[in-house]
Amino acid sequence: xxxxxxxxxxxxxxxxxxxxxxxxxxxxxxxxxxxxxxxxxxxxxxxxxxxxxxxxxxxxxxxxxxxxxxxxxxxxxxxxxxxxxxxxxxxxxxxxxxxxxxxxxxxxxxxxxxxxxxxxxxxxxxxxxxxxxxxxxxxxxxxxxxxxxxxxxxxxxxxxxxxxxxxxxxxxxxxxxxxxxxxxxxxxxxxxxxxxxxxxxxxxxxxxxxxxxxxxxxxxxxxxxxxxxxxxxxxxxxxxxxxxxxxxxxxxxxxxxxxxxxxxxxxxxxxxxxxxxx
Amino acid sequence: xxxxxxxxxxxxxxxxxxxxxxxxxxxxxxxxxxxxxxxxxxxxxxxxxxxxxxxxxxxxxxxxxxxxxxxxxxxxxxxxxxxxxxxxxxxxxxxxxxxxxxxxxxxxxxxxxxxxxxxxxxxxxxxxxxxxxxxxxxxxxxxxxxxxxxxxxxxxxxxxxxxxxxxxxxxxxxxxxxxxxxxxxxxxxxxxxxxxxxxxxxxxxxxxxxxxxxxxxxxxxxxxxxxxxxxxxxxxxxxxxxxxxxxxxxxxxxxxxxxxxxxxx
Numbered sequence: 315x316x317x318x319x320x321x322x323x324x325x326x327x328x329x330x331x332x333x334x335x336x337x338x339x340x341x342x343x344x345x346x347x348x349x350x351x352x353x354x355x356x357x358x359x360x361x362x363x364x365x366x367x368x369x370x371x372x373x374x375x376x377x378x379x380x381x382x383x384x385x386x387x388x389x390x391x392x393x394x395x396x397x398x399x400x401x402x403x404x405x406x407x408x409x410x411x412x413x414x415x416x417x418x419x420x421x422x423x424x425x426x427x428x429x430x431x432x433x434x435x436x437x438x439x440x441x442x443x444x445x446x447x448x449x450x451x452x453x454x455x456x457x458x459x460x461x462x463x464x465x466x467x468x469x470x471x472x473x474x475x476x477x478x479x480x481x482x483x484x485x486x487x488x489x490x491x492x493x494x495x496x497x498x499x500x501x502x503x504x505x506x507x508x509x510x511x512x513x514x515x516x517x518x519x520x521x522x523x524x525x526x527x528x529x530x531x532x533x534x535x536x537x538x539x540x541x542x543x544x545x546x547x548x549x550x551x552x553x554x555x556x557x558x559x560x561x562x563x564x565x566x567x568x569x570x571x572x573x574x575x576x577x578x579x580x581x582x583x584x585x586x587x588x589x590x591x592x
Numbered sequence: 593x594x595x596x597x598x599x600x601x602x603x604x605x606x607x608x609x610x611x612x613x614x615x616x617x618x619x620x621x622x623x624x625x626x627x628x629x630x631x632x633x634x635x636x637x638x639x640x641x642x643x644x645x646x647x648x649x650x651x652x653x654x655x656x657x658x659x660x661x662x663x664x665x666x667x668x669x670x671x672x673x674x675x676x677x678x679x680x681x682x683x684x685x686x687x688x689x690x691x692x693x694x695x696x697x698x699x700x701x702x703x704x705x706x707x708x709x710x711x712x713x714x715x716x717x718x719x720x721x722x723x724x725x726x727x728x729x730x731x732x733x734x735x736x737x738x739x740x741x742x743x744x745x746x747x748x749x750x751x752x753x754x755x756x757x758x759x760x761x762x763x764x765x766x767x768x769x770x771x772x773x774x775x776x777x778x779x780x781x782x783x784x785x786x787x788x789x790x791x792x793x794x795x796x797x798x799x800x801x802x803x804x805x806x807x808x809x810x811x812x813x814x815x816x817x818x819x820x821x822x823x824x825x826x827x828x829x830x831x832x833x834x835x836x837x838x839x840x841x842x843x844x845x846x847x848x849x850x851x852x853x854x855x856x857x
Contacts, residue, residue, distance in 0.1 A: 488680035491649055492738075496694040496745050497669030506693075510684045 375557050380564060383557035392546075397565060399541040403459065403534075404527050407466020411527075412520050414467070415474025419516075422475065423482020424508060436475055444469035444530040448537050457538040462531065469530040473523040474516065481515025482508055513584060521577040528570050543569075595749060595781055596623035596646060601655035603641050615641050617807040619655070621800060623749070628775055628782045630792035632840060633802030634847040639785045643753050646783065647673050660748070669694065672742030672780075674752040678734040681726040687713065687737050688722035694745030712740040715774060732763040739774065749781040756791070768794050776820060789840065793832050794822055801839045804847035812839055 358377045365376040387393035422429045422436075447468050448461075455461035485508060493507045535544025543562050550558035601619040604612050615638040623629045633639045644650040645657055648667040657664045659671070667673075673680075682690050688709055695705040713722055716736040726734055735755050742750055756764040772795055775782060786792050792799045799814045814836050822829055 486679035488675045488677065489682065491647070491667065492673065492675065492680040492682075492741075493693070494649075494667035495647060495669065495671060495673040496741070497697050499697075502697055506697075507682065510682070513684070 373556060375560055380557050380560040384561045384564065387558070387561055393561065393565065396541055396543050396546045396562075397569065399539075399545075400531050400535065400543045401569070403462040403542065404466055404524075404531050406459075407463045407468075407531075408470050408520075408524060408527050410463065411467040411470025412474050412523065415471040415519070415523075416478050416516055418471075419475040419478025419519075420482060420504075420508065420512065423479040423512070424504065429479070436472060440472035440476070444526065445533045448534050451534075452538050457540075462534055462539070465530055465534050466527050469526045470520075470523040473526060474519045477515050477519025477522070478512060481512035481519075484515070485511045514581065517577065517581045517584065521574065521581065524573055524577060525570065528566065528573075532566065594622040595625050595660060596621070596783070597656070597658045597661075598622075598642075598646075599656050601642070601645070601657060602653045603638070603645065603650070604653045614807050615805055616809070618809050621810055623781060623783055626779055626781055628784065628795055628797045630784045630786060630796035630799045631802065632786055632789065632792045632799055632836065633808065634804050634840065634844040635787060636847060637802045637805045637808040637843070639787075639802060640753055643673075643751050643783065643785050647671055647751050669697075669745055670748040672745055672747035672750045674735070674738045674742055674750060674755045676754045676757050678726065678731065678738075678758075681734055681737060681741075683726050686723050686725055687718065687729065690726070690737055691740045691744045693741060709740075709744050712744040713737075715743065715777065716740045717770060730763075731759050732767055735759065735767060736770070739771070743774075743778060743780065747780065749783065752782060752784045754785050754787070757786075757788075764791075771795060772820070772822075789833060789836050790824065793818075793829060793836065794824070799832075799836055801836060802843070804843040804850065811843065814839070 362376050362378070365371075365374045384393065418432065418436075422432050444465050447465055451461040451464045451468075455464055489507055489511065490503060493503050498506065531542065532544040532547065535542035536548045537544075539545045543566060547559060547562045550556075550562065598619060598621040601616055601621075602614065603616040604614045607613055619642065621631075621642075631639050631642065641650065645652055646659075646664065648664050648671070682693065685693070688706065691709040691712055692705050695708055700708065710719075710722065713719060716739055718733060718736055718740070721729065721733065726737070729737065738755070739750075756767050759767060768791060775795075784792075784795060793816060796816050799816060801811045801814070802808050803811045814832065816832055818826075818828055818832065
């Protein structure tokens with residue numbers, strides 16, 4: 315058989331093989347996301363069934379009226395206004411709390427003196443829930459944005475400090491020794507070993523802190539704010555606008571889910587291949 | 593002049609209960625340029641303590657430890673250390689970045705240090721694996737990356753602490769052959785810690801046997817004149833093996849009986 319003939323007979327099985335491979339990938343993807351999607355849809359189906367047949371009441375609206383109310387609030391821009399305020403507060407407080415938390419955590423993990431000095435602060439203040447700090451925050455900063463930034467910073471900082479410090483102390487001593495034996499100075503060890511080795515812990519701490527920030531912002535807005543998801547919840551409750559309450563709850567669930575997914579993605583992207591933390 | 597010169601070394605650790613434990617006492621050793629020195633001893637005899645002191649990770653309680661006639665005060669780039677486990681590799685760096693680490697610290701330009709690092713990755717036989725991360729490499733590969741990382745830094749000597757101790761028997765044999773080849777090509781002096789007589793006779797140009805702890809010291813040194821091609825089944829290999837074995841047997845028995853006593857108590 316000449317080479318030409320060989321190559322002439324090849325394409326058919328190859329094409330089939332490729333098609334088969336593509337089909338397997340498709341099936342795998344469908345399995346992965348399909349079940350996920352079904353799970354999501356079932357959530358709404360279950361909600362519908364319970365609210366229509368089991369607990370039929372004006373106090374528990376089925377998903378469809380809630381979704382149409384959501385569409386209405388999206389159309390008139392009210393929902394985005396509230397979401398925008400809440401997210402802006404979370405973003406500012408979270409960035410402030412995380413950046414300070416990372417610095418303090420790295421210092422506490424690296425220097426025993428700093429750890430000993432800071433321990434009384436961290437180990438007492440972290441047990442005061444950020445929600446409890448709303449009281450003093452409003453007294454100190456008023457009901458404006460400053461009090462919200464303070465509360466979210468408070469809700470974020472201690473979790474990030476603890477995970478960052480834990481990350482630093484869990485670095486294998488041999489890594490530091492290896493770097494020393496390769497001629498690294500203390501500064502080089504900090505930036506080239508301590509910091510990168512701690513990144514997965516920092517990201518994980520930030521992810522947990524973000525969940526805490528969500529809880530806290532709603533509570534803060536329930537108590538004292540003119541805008542935000544918490545305000546939407548509170549005002550809807552005052553006027554017994556049941557569908558609005560559910561729109562706010564649904565928004566919280568979806569926002570939290572989305573933000574957390576972004577974090578998981580980031581952790582996997584930056585740390586996944588060398589860290590079991592995900 | 594010897595490369596490493598240790599005289600009257602003593603190392604005492606304070607245990608948590610406050611009692612002192614003297615691991616090493618009256619320990620003298622000279623390591624010369626170009627030699628492959630194996631330090632052999634029963635478990636718990638303080639082999640690693642000696643290595644840690646030479647590496648500068650630990651400080652002697654008493655005695656002098658000199659490198660090129662100057663006392664050792666801390667870790668430094670003139671002594672490359674290969675650790676037993678793989679936890680010393682930088683998991684966030686690729687194989688290439690791990691090997692580049694030393695040159696990078698000294699500010700070698702990117703292109704130059706990459707060529708430099710690739711040369712050492714080739715030397716340890718891992719050409720083509722440069723972009724893999726430690727988690728993607730086998731145990732034997734990880735140890736070779738450690739060796740390449742040290743050699744790329746061009747140290748005066750290599751300190752190896754049971755580097756193949758965690759590998760399976762087959763991989764270990766291959767690694768020993770490769771290390772012998774690398775050493776012949778590179779001629780960087782090596783201090784190699786092991787408890788495996790076979791490994792010591794396969795690799796060493798001299799073998800130092802330590803006594804059982806506590807208060808371990810150097811029992812004696814066996815010169816190995818076996819040349820480059822060593823086979824475990826050769827008569828002269830067996831002869832050296834027996835010589836070392838007779839020396840260490842007593843110490844191992846002693847260390848075992850001490851462990852038994854401790855268990856009984």
